[in-house]
Amino acid sequence: MPSQSVLVIGGGLAGLSSAIALAEAGFRVQLLEKRPHLGGRATSYTLPDGSEVDNCQHVTLGCCTNLADFYRRLGASGKIRFYDRLYFADAEGRRSEIQASPLPPPLHMAPSFLLFDALTLADKRSIAEAMLAIARSGGNPPRADGASMLDWLHAMQQTPGAIERFWRVVLVSALDEELARTDARYGIEVFWKGFLSNARGYRIGIPSVPLADLYEGCRKEIVARGGDLRMRCGVREIRVRNERFTAAVLDDGSEVEADACIAAVPHDVLLEQLPGAMAETGGPLEGLRHIRTSPITSVHFWFDRTVMTEPFLTLLDHTTQWIFNKTRLSAGSETNGGSTRPTEHREGVEAGDVSRTEAADSEGQYLQLVISASYDLVPRSRLEIIELCRCELADVLPATRDAKVLKATVIKEVNATFSPEPEVDRWRPEQVTSIPNLFLAGDWTQTGWPSTMEGAVRSGYLAAEAVLSRYGQATSLLQPDLSPEGLSKFWAKQSRARG
Ligand SMILES: Cc1cc2nc3c(=O)[nH]c(=O)nc-3n(C[C@H](O)[C@H](O)[C@H](O)COP(=O)(O)OP(=O)(O)OC[C@H]3O[C@@H](n4cnc5c(N)ncnc54)[C@H](O)[C@@H]3O)c2cc1C
Helix, strand or coil: CCCCEEEEECCCHHHHHHHHHHHHCCCEEEEECCCCCCCCCCCEEECCCCCEEECCCCCEECCCHHHHHHHHHHCCHHHEEEECCEEEECCCCCEEEECCCCCCCCCCCHHHHHCCCCCCHHHHHHHHHHHHHHHHCCCCCCCCCCCEHHHHHHHCCCCHHHHHHHHHHHHHHHHCCCHHHCEHHHHHHHHHHHHHCCCCCCCEEEECCCHHHHHHHHHHHHHHCCCEEECCCCEEEEEEECCEEEEEEECCCCEEECCEEEECCCHHHHHHHCCHHHHCCCCCCHHHHHCCEEEEEEEEEEECCCCCCCCEEEECCCCCCEEEEHHHHCCCCCCCCCCCCCECCCCCEEEEEECCCCCCCCCCEEEEEEEECCCCCCCCCHHHHHHHHHHHHHHHCHHHCCCCEEEEEEEEEEEEEECCCCCHHHHCCCCECCCCCEEECCCCCCCCCCCCHHHHHHHHHHHHHHHHHHCCCCCCCCCCCCCCCHHHHHHHHHHHHHC
């Protein structure tokens, strides 16, 4: 068993996943988190009135194999419910559904796609051709290198309807960026891994408990293995002497020493903590200064009655992209009841309550609306945003027209994810650094994945693998992708053989 100590700075998914993997491997792990709760950008907290909300609905997909492994380690897999059917509503509220058929990939979605009302025949034909190009190349179609997703879609002669009502709908919410600012490789990967290579890749997993509840198992596991987690414990400096990490200097001036350190904080925070020479022009981490972020806005409505039957709904032709029926999604789960967590105050996050009148009765419903790449909403007032969303709800959920809004809240995450701009990967650093006992984790490090929980966990596992390797325990923690099936398996093999 190793006797080394590892300091993990940051209790988001990157920090937690590296910490639990190293604790399980026998390291003495100490995790320092600035905020009062775990989970970082994927967390929940208590509003001043006592209701517990996720900072934003987080969903996983069947293709997120490392996140699934992480939840398994925490004992939280049972708190994620998977849904096989996706529901869509157009401007008039007309519904379409998509789900897998027994056909082998990549044809498993074809029957419900053919019946999808919101697209014309010409839209469907152009989409089918682009999908075929992705599938036949094993996820590596031509003309994608260095291109934006929009450029690639134009090169694939996609109709305006296909771009607006299909590609944009899926990709802006998956990648939190407009198509013109998205690297085509990221967009194509979403379809290859999620919809084309394996019949389970597209299944949507949604936590049935508040996000912060998922991480309790992580805390217990680390403590049970002799580790320690300190909350409200901000690090202001990562000290490096003679090319070695020596200590983390806390906001109160005290120091924490360890044999090795994994810095799992947001990339802009890391720039402030590192010795200047590492992050300045010409330094090994200079690229971090070029990574831009994009915003996500969530709008929370508490109605006095039932207004929605589906568990969730994807909207076409609206500013609102998703509606989650939180009451239904958490039905039958054990939650904390809502008032034990500290109230949230965070930089870059704005939250506010309006229109509070009376408590919801047992028939009331809590809905959460999500808008990714919400650049246009950032400067707008909460009241304006609530009004806009209320009108859009009336289009697709007629029962909201007569229902009373008991309470509404807007949460703007201004720096929600890093922007998957064309060629952003050249700015993303590896998990190992030029300092042999200093490692990096975070969704922004090199993982091949966009800014997602899966990307964060991959980075945590890669950082933990690097620590293990440094101390002579070369072990693989990273989980393989879902294997391609059916024709996709055949085409992926052919594409690999072609090199
Ligand atoms: C609104 C929103 C919606 C999203 N929706 C989805 C989704 O549906 N599906 C999905 O897969 N992904 C989603 N994401 C992305 C996902 O949340 C992130 O990719 C992931 O959580 C990033 O994890 P991380 O550990 O890399 O970073 P973070 O979660 O940012 O963790 C960094 C941690 O470091 C801590 N820290 C900061 N400064 C210090 C300091 N000085 N000292 C100590 N600790 C410090 C922070 O408090 C934080 O806990 C969403 C993100 C947002 C914001």
